[in-house]
Amino acid sequence: MTESGTAEKRNVDLSGAARGVWLVKVPKYLSEKWKEAQGAGDVGKLRISRSRVAGGKPEVIFSLNDQLIGNDATPVPKDHKFVLTGMTSSAQTLTLLSQENIDQDDPMQETTGKLAVEGRVIQRAECRPIVDDKYMQLKRADLEKKNKPHREVIKLDRAEVNYKPKAYHPADVEATQKKKEEGKKSRLDKDHVMDLLFSAFEKHQYYNVKDLVRITQQPITYLKEILKEICLYNMKAPHKNTWELKPEYRHYKSKDGEASSSTA
């Protein structure tokens, strides 16, 4: 959640705006195959033959690369027909925008990546499989897969023991080992602890005891002694069970919260 995500507008590269592109609706199984073969050269061939009738729509057939069809139980149909619909039927202007993401892990790229208009859609097409045995097999496999229940009853010969009693659980072992490494918290000089506390209370007004223990690395009894001297314990609602400095030790700026919230 970045707070600097401002709505600053960036210039969009319009050099490719005049380019005409086709928008093709592709069935999921085919698009999966295509994604598999991403960057590996051609995925198939497009055959465009003009219609015999003058002024008719050209016939476009896409045939998938043989290597991508796959030899497993559910082969994908090879030939698909492109049904061209043109742009006149829909009352929309479609524009293609590309957005560069140099580093996908960085969410800031979203707001800084270069924008470019890559073209406008001049033709819409629907990639439909030519219905044959292969396609029917594919559909059948899909349907069977879909209708298969997620959980099935299996008969077991003997009872399986899921929970085996353990003396040392791995999580516990880890924790104890960590504690051992740290050793016992030793009592530091009182002034030093108070310095630590004051610097902590500079950042926030209210602290839980547990957090203060972690920050100061002091035994809780010793810490409570000091806290009773310089702090007040809140027992009521908005900041229940927290410690805050006594008024005489405080020097917070008024309305500090608003000014500093942007740096959080």
Place this chain on the structure above:
Amino acid sequence: MATTKNVSPPTQEYVVRVPKDTKKKYSILKFHHSLNIDLTKSGPLKMGRENNLKEYRQAHDMDSMPKFGAGSEFGREQREEARRKKYGIYRKRYNPEDQPWLMTLGDGKQGKKFKGVKEGGIADNVSYFVFTQCPDGAFEACPIEEWYHFTPQAKHRCLTSEEAEEEFLKRDQTLNYFSIMVRKRMKNEEEADEVEESEKKVKKSKSKKDFLLTELDEWGIMSDDDMEDEEEAGLDTEKKESKDKSKKQSKKSKDKRKKNSDDEALEESDSFDEGQEVDYITGSESNDEDVYEEKNRDGDSKYKQQGVEDEEGLKFLVESGEEEEEEAKQEEQEEDEDSRDAKEKKENNDSDSESTESSGSESDPEKEVNFSPLFMQKKKEDRKKAVEAEGRSRSATPTEEKAKKRKAESENSVVKKVKVESTLSHSASSSSLSSEGITEEAVRRYLLRKPMTTKDLVQKFKNTGLSKDQLVNTIAKILKRIDPEKTKIKDKLYLSIKKTD
């Protein structure tokens, strides 16, 4: 690359590639056809995401606590998050990529603005690819990841529903629709200055008349104002004078209306309802009475003497009220036409000035002729000369008849239509009138519902299309027949009927 197949139409073959370009993310921007988006000609294009982080925080109540310094609690957010998770509440994180696009097309201020909202569900069951042709002839297929629907953003501000309603009421008066927003802006500026003043004013002015339950109340107030005026003028003055005054007032108010068109629409709408039954009045009976009592504390004592059933008294009540505005207006329109005619005549014939005056202007004393027979007789003699003069100018009809005619003329427009009837006698008319809406039944019904003054009664039957004279006559007759109970509240005579059966 093109290879001809065995069939006659030539077939071209292209290679389709799926480029390995993970850096680029493609999305489709949808515009409506009518927007005529042509990015090649439109000039520079700027885009940016809308920043809704603030709204997100407000919606999730995240900004309530300061994060640092005074009032902040160490590790509160994490703890809250953990607590929520314990209860199975998982909040959607704010994702800047899901925010709508804001687009400016064109230069600076002339640029068109668009907002593109992300559309979901399109690629649930299918995938979309964009095919582009490379220089070497092969097609490249790039997957589309997101869809955005762009709509133009309005540059202007819109009227609120109340303001729109107000303007709609003025629809017939508004000639320049472009000035509406300008006026609104000016008004806003003024308001900013006068907020305090107006508040004080409102408190003062809205002492009594603030809360009007029904139209009746409104009428009551209006007539009251009138009464007070009359009091100022002196109660002893002759009827004629008061009549005159009421006429003038009605004219004044009419003029006023013309000046501020705002009021006109409102009052016009009132005129449609009057005389009709208003059922919800019954509930607020006591309230109404209160209002009357309040209004009439310093009321008019002139009704004390005369019984309501007397024609005279009833007539007077009716005449003095300003509630005849509507009717008077009609009359005036009629008379305006008359006067126009008269003026034309005047131009033609200057010597007839007296006669034109008499038939034309409103302050004409002869007009009152119809209100009191006594005066009429007196004036007849006075005016005989004038009549004769007019007779000369118009036609050679006998003077007696002429006078009658003129009397009818000066009467209400409706009477004009039934001229024959009116000239014959009033008694004959009563029977015909009952067919027009004023029936004994109706009067009974009104009186049963709640106590009323005669004035109110006349008001109820006003839009039956009769002249005041006839109205008053018939009502008086009916009242005589019914013989209702009379009670006097604050110097006003209220009539009522008790339910017997």
